[in-house]
Amino acid sequence: MATQADSTAFRNALGSFATGVTIVTTRDAAGQDCGLTANSFNSVSLDPPMVLWSLARSSMSMDAFRGADHFAVHILAADQEPLSNGFAKRGADKFAGLAPERGAGGVPLLTGCAARFQCRTAYQYEGGDHIIFVGEVIAFDHDDRAPLLFHGGRYALAARKAAALTAGNDIDGDAPGRFGEDFLGYLIGRAHFQLYGRMQASLAQHRLDATDHFALSILGIQDGRTAQEIADMIGFTGARLTDDHAHSLAERGIVRRETPGGRLWLTDAGRRTLIELAAAAKAAEEDALGAFDDNETALLKHLLKHVIHSTDPGLPDPWASGAGEGEAE
Ligand SMILES: Cc1cc2nc3c(=O)[nH]c(=O)nc-3n(C[C@H](O)[C@H](O)[C@H](O)COP(=O)(O)O)c2cc1C
Structure with missing residues (x-):
């Protein structure tokens, strides 16, 4: 059995895998909206289109998702950190103050997200202390918004990595005493003078x-x-x-x-x-x-x-x- 130290180390190691942040929603048998923040989301298949995510057995939302024919995955945008925090609170009235749209099976659809996938629950698998839900995507929409990321146990923002970012010239350029075009003083100075111009x-x-x-x-x-x-x-x-x-x-x-x-x-x-x-x-x-x-x-x-x-x-x-x-x- 894993010790506390083992499981903390395992969590920390998993945290080096940067993910997006999603909120998964559904509607329970009594017609109550239900959802939680999850970063275990992943794509599975393109044809048919399928996605997965996993839910802790300890989650108060377990019965709702196990019994639901449909769920929706919302990929959060960079400015939706407060929403993510709200849906990560156990058992809270997470939809208070929200006016969700309705999707397939009546599931609540949140707005302002980078992408949304409406799914029919296709499979449920045992996954240790989690249950893995695989959904067939029956509708989706996508907005050109910067995503919210999660890495090392903290929220993060995405920055594109251009090929130019790997250039490493500095003060010496390619000959001693000669400034390279990536010398910081040149870059900041030129940007300043041009901007101020x-x-x-x-x-x-x-x-x-x-x-x-x-x-x-x-x-x-x-x-x-x-x-x-x-x-x-x-x-x-x-x-x-x-x-x-x-x-x-x-x-x-x-x-x-x-x-x-x-x-x-x-x-x-x-x-x-x-x-x-x-x-x-x-x-x-x-x-x-x-x-x-x-x-x-x-x-x-x-x-x-x-x-x-x-x-x-x-x-x-x-x-x-x-x-x-x-x-x-
Ligand atoms: C960034 C982030 C990612 C999370 N990912 C998952 C996840 O993939 N699966 C899960 O069961 N809980 C995940 N959680 C934790 C749940 O959101 C949290 O336990 C929530 O309170 C569950 O609510 P419930 O017990 O009301 O269902 C995550 C939390 C955060 C902040």
């Missing part, structure tokens, strides 16, 4: 340079900072904010400052300018990320944050609260 027309329209723009962006997060505080925050870009910049922004009615060298506040005109610049920045971002799905965008941003964190020399955080406290107008 899209903003130039909007900046020119407002007669602002990059230093002005960085300073205004910092004030947009939290105003009431001094030019020196802003200079410390944007210094990593190479931009040098001087008191002359602050003076010029004040003269043009974009910021207000009470005394030379004092704290700066965005005026209404300054806020309007920032809103227009933010719209241009958003449009540039959407263009740049247009070829990515939501998962890839989230992954790219997540990885860039890691690089920012691992290279941070200890810069002040513009999003940390506290700047300008007690100085509000």
